[in-house]
Each structure stands twice: as structure tokens, then as C-alpha cells.
Amino acid sequence: MNGLKNDGISEIIDGKRVIVKKPELLAPAGTLEKLKIAVRYGADAVYIGGQEYGLRSNAGNFTFEEMKEGVAFAKEYGAKVYVTTNIxxxxxxxxxxxDYLRGVGEAGVTGIIVADPLIIETCRRVAPNVEVHLSTQQxxxxxxxxxxxxxxxxDRVVLARETTGEEMRLMKEKVDIEIETFIHGAMCIAYxxxxxxxxxxxxxxxxxxxxxxSCRWDYNLVEMEDGAEVAITQEGDxxxxxxPKDLRLLQSIPGLIELGIDSLKIEGRMKSIHYVATVVGVYRKVIDAYCADPENFTIQDEWLEELEKCANRPAAPAFFAGTPGADEQLFGVHGKKASHDFTGLVVDYDKATQMVTLQQRNFFRPGDTVEFFGPNLDTFNQIIGTVVDEDGNELDAARHPLQIVRFKVERPVSKDDMMRKGL
Amino acid sequence: MNKPELLVTPGSVNEIKKQIEAGADAFLIGEQRYGLRLAGEFNRQQVKEAVALAHEHGKKIYVAVNAIFHNEIANELDDYVAFVKGAGADAIVFGDPAVVMAVRETAPGFPLHWSPETIATNYYTANYWGKRGAVRAVLARELSMDAVIETKEQADVQIEVQVHGMTCMFQSKRPLLGHYFEYMGKSMEIQKRQGTQNMLLHDAERSNKYPIYEDANGTHIMSPNDMCIIDELQDLVEAGIDSFKIDGVLQTEEYRIETTKLYRKAIDLCVDQPDQYEEEKEGMLEAAEALQQEHRPLDSGFFFKETVY
Structure with a gap:
């Protein structure tokens, strides 16, 4: 894909080619907390669900009040908020x-992501300032x-997951419209x-x-022969x-940027803040590195390793280079455990005492080797020493979810940095 | 009271003759390259023959151009649309807006039927496509009887509903059967089974068997039961539904013809002699049941089934 060029994407500045059309990095935000984390870790925009008309009835889903708060928070970082309204x-x-669309408009979001022309036209009529983006559901x-x-x-279309890079190139050549495409996460195997x-x-x-x-369930394959059923899936098969394996287009980010794709989207409104932080953080680095110096860009192993820390399925590039093969599906397994556990979220750090205040997210104890990472932090390892609770009582382990604990760290950390533990 | 059209899906030109005798009013035909899940494959010559035959008997031919298109075939649509118009067909059945674009350029004003299957779910959107050239909306099979009737009341376009046959539950672009055989180390099976339509997914927990097959449009998984509302036509007829479809995909010609005969009788009675229909409808349902293979029970689809979300 590196050979493909589109006009208006790069310029020669001081003898060096740089990308001037940097795509938006668009992240999922199932809750207000996830929205803040996604923005803090480098998302240019987030998409959220409201109380109705979205496709994740089990996700957190924002009230209008929360939407307003999310929009205000995102604005501080120059980030945009889109609302999925794609039933x-x-x-x-x-x-x-x-009424619902008026509420969305009044919340100040930039756009809605829509599949049904009913919602497109209604939004135009009652909330004309809200951008309309066509959902991948079409x-x-x-x-x-x-x-x-x-x-x-x-204003924008989100492509089907079945679209190849070559197909995107022709779309970009033929039509002047913003194109958004998925780069990472779980996918439908159906259209x-x-x-x-x-x-x-x-x-x-x-x-x-x-x-x-239901597409993730197991089935047996049977054949009808002369009115009788013959099992194809045998005992023990x-x-x-x-x-499908999850989508991961990390290696194709340069190709997508050169195609002039406008928005690169990460799936996962149901995923944890650890997942959002990790994936957004990695793609932020990849996009920034490529745009700053495309000619000397190489994929870093550490980026791929970093993604494994929160990946609960094997990953593959799906349709980007053509129809995926049998090796891009999961047979006999339903997923895998991520290589790391999310163990804590930094709430505060005291420079004078080098003590971190941490909200526990998974079990850890003194003596454990953990890793700290964050949007502005060079990842480092730390062996945990004495751990105390809010009242200063020493703990043999941090056992309770959301419990506030303190311990000493060797390097400065900041609010919203995260701690994880290798398994 | 208007009599709804009886629309069927023939497997061949020859079958159209028999279907006309059996009482069909209109036919949905086409080829895999442009149409989805058809009962038969009609090349261009056969489409012309079908039109000539149908028109000779005052019947209609609709051509399926309702696949989800990628660039390659999207570029061919002008040619195919021009062909369909030139062949004298009565309408083009579409789901992908690329077809609207091709018709605007190549055959402006040519009648369109909007049929994206699962996503045709409300009257507003049916009317939206009506303003863009559709004269008919083919409703999703996942709607209740009440929703269908309300849609008809609010629609500016004709409304078509499926009354009999299997429905598609799932379409993937990936060759899922081929991939399974490849994973199982049975690559030679892929060739052997090319084009076969006799495989089922067995869902042990629900004791259901779902037909599954592959073609140029990917992998299709079909409903475990055939829907049949031959005994529940009254409300739909009274509401003025314009077209009743029997989908005969994956069925035999004999099955399709016998089913057409049953519905011809049911529709005629329902419109002309409603009391007689009431008396005979149970018997017609039993006659339909007698046509079923053992592993394909009849049910009433989603007409009387509640879904939540």
C-alpha cells in the first residue's frame, strides 16, 4: 500500500516529506470515564452512545447531561464527540x-453516526447543525x-468492513467526501x-x-443426502x-494515511479503560511517527507487543488486502487471555514523597513487578514495595476493586496513568 | 378490494410456464452476479425469454439487482440496467444505492423496488426511497403483522411482504464453508461441494437446522423453518398489501408450483369469498404442511412473534 499516493496528503518541508493531512484517530467511549481516558491518551475524536437509538443496549450509554460534560471535556483537548444513532x-x-435528536444537538456534539435515512432526514430537520455520518451498518x-x-x-461515510484498500483508493478518487474506516477491534463476520x-x-x-x-457460537455441519442427514462434523472434530479474528491494521496505517482516509476508527464501546488507553496510545504513536517522517518510518515491535497486553482475541488485517482466508477465523478456540492484567489507575502523585495514589482495578501485592504507562509517560517497570490504604494501614495485598491505596514509585507518574501486571 | 399480486421465484424459463398455469402473477428473476439468493440463474437471453413469456400472459417480471456491490460490479451496473430496461422487464429490485445512481444515469424513471431485506423496517424510510425512484418497498421479514399493516397505511409506495418460504438470516462476504473445510484439512471437499446447496448448520441447543450455502455473493445462512401464513392472509388483504411473495430459494420446482397453487386459491378465496376462505384456511395450511420436508417445519415467521432489544 505504501506505493499509493493521493494529492494533498504530503508536502516537502525543508527538503523532507511530511504528511500534512493527518487522519483523525477515533476512539470508542462507552462511558464518561472511558471518554476522558480516550481523549487523554490521544484520540482526536470519540464516539459514544446515547440512551436510545444506538446499537449497544448493554453499553454504558450517555444521558444528555453526560454528553454535555463529555463534549466540554473533549473540547479542552480539541477533540470531537460523535453519537452513534445507528439502529x-x-x-x-x-x-x-x-426530541432525542434535539437533545443530542443541544448537547453540542459534532455529529451523529446514522444508518437509517429516517434518522438522517429527521436530524437535518430538527438539529441541522449536527454533522451526519453514514454508519458501517449500511x-x-x-x-x-x-x-x-x-x-x-x-458529511462523512463509514465504510463496510469488507472494503479493501484498493477499493478505498477508487472511492477517494471518485468522490470528495470524508471517509472513515475501522482499523482495530472486534468485527461482524456478516455484512x-x-x-x-x-x-x-x-x-x-x-x-x-x-x-x-450468535455468530461466535459453535455449530455442527450436516449434509442432506437422499433425505437423510449425514454428519460432516464428526465426533472429536x-x-x-x-x-473472525479481531481486526488489527497497525501495519497498514501508512497505507491508509497515503490513501487520504480521513478518520481511523477503533471498535469497542464495551471495552475497559485499560483497553481504550492501550490501543489509542499505540495508534497515536504510529500515526504521529508516520506523519512526522514517512520515509524513515518503521513498525516498532514494541507497538505490536503493547497491543497484545490488552488483546483478548488473535488479530488479523481482515479485508484490507483482499478477502481474508481460513487463518483469519477462530476454530476450536473462542479467544485468548490478554498478556497483562489492568491493576490500577493513578489518581494522584506526590513529588515530595514519590508516593502514588492508585485506584485498584485488579489484585496485586508487594513484591509484584508491574508496569506503568500513560499518555506522556515512558513506560517503566516497578517492583511494588510497601502498600498502604487510605488511612495508612499496611496491606499484604490490594484485594478490593476501586480501593484507594498508596505506595512508592521510582519515577514520577500523573493522574490517569495506568498500572498493569504481566501474567 | 384489490387483489394482491402473487409473486414467485422461478428456477427457469420453463418453470415460468408452469407457474403461470399454477396462478402466479409476477416473477422475481436474475443472476447471481447482481442478485441475491435467487431460486434460479437467468442469463440475459433467459431474462428476455422470461419477459416475452410473462408479458404474453399479462404477467410481470422483476429483475434482482439487489446484491451488496463492490467497485468492480458497481462499474457494470449501467450496462446491466440498460439491458434490463431494453429487455422490457417491469422493475428492478435493489438494495444498494449504487443502483439508484445507475438508473438515474442510464434509465431515468425506470421503476425500482426497494428490497434491502433486513433493513427495510419502517414506513418513513420506505417513503424516502419512494422519493428516489422506488415504486415499491419490500419489507423486512422480521416485522410483526401490526407493523406491516401500519407501514402500508403510511406508505406512499406499494408494499410487498413475503408470505411463504425461507428467509436469509445472515450474509458474509467470507467463504465460511470453504474455510471450515480448509481448517479441517479437507481442501478437496471444497471443490467437490462447489455450488451444492444441501448443507445445514445444526444448532443442538435449539434443535434447529439452518441451511447454509456459498455463492458469488459469499456465505448465506437461512432460517430453520419455512414461514407460511396461508391461513392468516385476511388482515393483510384488508390492509391492501400490494404483493405477496413466495420465496422458493433452495426448494424444488415441484414444491414451488404446488405452493403457488395453494396460495392462488387462498388469495382468490380471501378476496372473493372471505367466508369460504375462513372455512378452508385450515385445510390449506394442512396441505402446505404436507409439502414440507421433515427437517423444515412451517411457522409464521415474525408476524406474531415479539422481539426485544
Whole structure:
């Protein structure tokens, strides 16, 4: 992909080529806490869900008040907030839509991510200042459909996960519209929006947020021969599975930047703050490094290792270079454990005493070797010494979730830095 | 009371003749390259023959151009749309907006049926596509009877609903059967099973079996039951639903024809002799049940089933 060039992406400055069109790094934010972490760790924009009309009925989901607070926080860092409003509505969902979209508009968000033309048009009418971005749920995978949505006045389109880099290039050449594409995270194995397994298997409507991920379950394959069933999956065989590996396009970030893609999106509104911080932090470094000096850019092993610390499935590049093979699906396994546990969030640090105040997120004890990382911190290892609770009582271990503890660290840390432990 | 159209999916030109005798009013045909999950493959010559045959009997031909397109085929759409128009077909069935663009450029005003399957879920969006060239909306099969009727009441376009057959639950671009065989070290099976449509996914927990097959559009997983509302047509007829579809994908020609005959009778009775329909509907349902293979029970789809989210 490195050979592909688009106009207006780079310039020669002082004899050196630099990228002037830096793509937006767009991160998931399931809650206000995750929003703040994503922004602190380098996201240029975040997407959140409201109380209705989004596709993650189990995610945290923001009230209008929380949206306002999130927008204000993001603004301090120059970051934008988008609201996923991407259900395919039924008639019964039409009532209340106008009020909801007015509320979203009043919360000051930059845009909404929409799949259903009902919501596109209603937003135009009642919240005209809000940008409208087409959701990946529309499975947008050709340039003429991109042109259609451009002509309809949309500000941005999110492509189908099935789109290759070459296909993106033609879309960019043919149509002048912002393009957003997924670079990392879990994916549908079906064309998004075209799967109703949940509706049939559990009476939950996948296109209104009820997806129960039936595609990750195991099945047996059977063949009908002359009216009789013959098992293809035999006793002892791995069951039929269609669970995809997670998407990871770290190595293709240079290609995406050279294509002029406008926004690079990370999946995962249900993921932890540790996941958000880790993934956003890595891609922030990759994008910045490439844009500053594309000719001397190389992929650092430590970036890939860093992503493994929070990865709970093996990863693959999916459709970017063509239709993925059998090795990009999970057979016989459903995932893997991340290499590290998230053990604590830094609340405060006292320079004079070198004591960190930490909110416990997973079990750790004195003697453990842990790692601190943060948006402005060079990652370092620390052996934990004496740990005390809020009242100064010494602890044999930090056992309780969200418990506030203190101990000494060798290097300065700051609020929102994180502590993790290798497994 | 208007009589709804009986729309069926023939497997061949020859079947269209028999379907006309059996009572079908309209036919959905096409080829895999542009259309999704068709009962048969109609090349361009066969589309022309189908149109000639249908029109000779006052019947209609709709051509499926409802795949999810990537650039390569999106570039061919003008040519195919021009062909469909030239062949004299009555409408193009589409899901991807690329088709709207091609029709605007190549065949402005040519009638479109909006049929994106799972995502045709409300009247507002049906009317939205109506303003962009659609004369008909084909509703998602995951809607309740009440939602279908409300949609018809509010719609400026014709409304088509499926009344019988299997429905697609899932479409992936990936060749999932091929990948499984490859993983199992049975690569030769992939070649052997190319184009076969006799495989099922067994969901032991639900005792369900889902037909699964691959074609040029990827992997398709179908509903475990065939929907059948031959005994529940009254409300839909009274609401003025414009077209009843029997989807005959993955069924035999004989099955499709017998089903058409049953629905021809049901629709005629329901409109012309409603009392007689009431009397005979149970018997017609039993006759439909008698056509089913053992592993494919009938149910009423989502017409009377509540979904949550």
C-alpha cells in the first residue's frame, strides 16, 4: 500500500516529506470515564452512545447531561464527540426521535453516526447543525453508493468492513467526501446490518442493539443426502465456527494515511479503560511517527507487543488486502487471555514523597513487578514495595476493586496513568 | 378490494410456464452476479425469454439487482440496467444505492423496488426511497403483522411482504464453508461441494437446522423453518398489501408450483369469498404442511412473534 499516493496528503518541508493531512484517530467511549481516558491518551475524536437509538443496549450509554460534560471535556483537548444513532428503526421508534435528536444537538456534539435515512432526514430537520455520518451498518462498499450519500449531503461515510484498500483508493478518487474506516477491534463476520441471527435464535433484534453474537457460537455441519442427514462434523472434530479474528491494521496505517482516509476508527464501546488507553496510545504513536517522517518510518515491535497486553482475541488485517482466508477465523478456540492484567489507575502523585495514589482495578501485592504507562509517560517497570490504604494501614495485598491505596514509585507518574501486571 | 399480486421465484424459463398455469402473477428473476439468493440463474437471453413469456400472459417480471456491490460490479451496473430496461422487464429490485445512481444515469424513471431485506423496517424510510425512484418497498421479514399493516397505511409506495418460504438470516462476504473445510484439512471437499446447496448448520441447543450455502455473493445462512401464513392472509388483504411473495430459494420446482397453487386459491378465496376462505384456511395450511420436508417445519415467521432489544 505504501506505493499509493493521493494529492494533498504530503508536502516537502525543508527538503523532507511530511504528511500534512493527518487522519483523525477515533476512539470508542462507552462511558464518561472511558471518554476522558480516550481523549487523554490521544484520540482526536470519540464516539459514544446515547440512551436510545444506538446499537449497544448493554453499553454504558450517555444521558444528555453526560454528553454535555463529555463534549466540554473533549473540547479542552480539541477533540470531537460523535453519537452513534445507528439502529434501523421500526415504526414504533419514530415517536420520540425528534426530541432525542434535539437533545443530542443541544448537547453540542459534532455529529451523529446514522444508518437509517429516517434518522438522517429527521436530524437535518430538527438539529441541522449536527454533522451526519453514514454508519458501517449500511455496508457501504462501492464508490457509486459513496457518491449517492455525498449527493444526499452527508458529511462523512463509514465504510463496510469488507472494503479493501484498493477499493478505498477508487472511492477517494471518485468522490470528495470524508471517509472513515475501522482499523482495530472486534468485527461482524456478516455484512453489518444483514444479520438477524439474534432475531431468530433469541428473539432479540440485532439491528436495534439486541445482538447476542450468535455468530461466535459453535455449530455442527450436516449434509442432506437422499433425505437423510449425514454428519460432516464428526465426533472429536472442531465444531463449525465463523468467529473472525479481531481486526488489527497497525501495519497498514501508512497505507491508509497515503490513501487520504480521513478518520481511523477503533471498535469497542464495551471495552475497559485499560483497553481504550492501550490501543489509542499505540495508534497515536504510529500515526504521529508516520506523519512526522514517512520515509524513515518503521513498525516498532514494541507497538505490536503493547497491543497484545490488552488483546483478548488473535488479530488479523481482515479485508484490507483482499478477502481474508481460513487463518483469519477462530476454530476450536473462542479467544485468548490478554498478556497483562489492568491493576490500577493513578489518581494522584506526590513529588515530595514519590508516593502514588492508585485506584485498584485488579489484585496485586508487594513484591509484584508491574508496569506503568500513560499518555506522556515512558513506560517503566516497578517492583511494588510497601502498600498502604487510605488511612495508612499496611496491606499484604490490594484485594478490593476501586480501593484507594498508596505506595512508592521510582519515577514520577500523573493522574490517569495506568498500572498493569504481566501474567 | 384489490387483489394482491402473487409473486414467485422461478428456477427457469420453463418453470415460468408452469407457474403461470399454477396462478402466479409476477416473477422475481436474475443472476447471481447482481442478485441475491435467487431460486434460479437467468442469463440475459433467459431474462428476455422470461419477459416475452410473462408479458404474453399479462404477467410481470422483476429483475434482482439487489446484491451488496463492490467497485468492480458497481462499474457494470449501467450496462446491466440498460439491458434490463431494453429487455422490457417491469422493475428492478435493489438494495444498494449504487443502483439508484445507475438508473438515474442510464434509465431515468425506470421503476425500482426497494428490497434491502433486513433493513427495510419502517414506513418513513420506505417513503424516502419512494422519493428516489422506488415504486415499491419490500419489507423486512422480521416485522410483526401490526407493523406491516401500519407501514402500508403510511406508505406512499406499494408494499410487498413475503408470505411463504425461507428467509436469509445472515450474509458474509467470507467463504465460511470453504474455510471450515480448509481448517479441517479437507481442501478437496471444497471443490467437490462447489455450488451444492444441501448443507445445514445444526444448532443442538435449539434443535434447529439452518441451511447454509456459498455463492458469488459469499456465505448465506437461512432460517430453520419455512414461514407460511396461508391461513392468516385476511388482515393483510384488508390492509391492501400490494404483493405477496413466495420465496422458493433452495426448494424444488415441484414444491414451488404446488405452493403457488395453494396460495392462488387462498388469495382468490380471501378476496372473493372471505367466508369460504375462513372455512378452508385450515385445510390449506394442512396441505402446505404436507409439502414440507421433515427437517423444515412451517411457522409464521415474525408476524406474531415479539422481539426485544
Amino acid at each position: 434501523f428503526a421500526h415504526n414504533e421508534n419514530i415517536d420520540g426521535l425528534e 455496508s457501504l462498499s462501492n464508490w457509486r453508493a459513496v457518491k449517492y450519500w455525498k449527493d444526499e449531503g452527508l 453489518s446490518g444483514r444479520c438477524v441471527l439474534s432475531n431468530h435464535m433469541t428473539a432479540r433484534d440485532s439491528n436495534r442493539g439486541g445482538c447476542c453474537q 472442531s465444531p463449525f465456527a465463523m468467529s
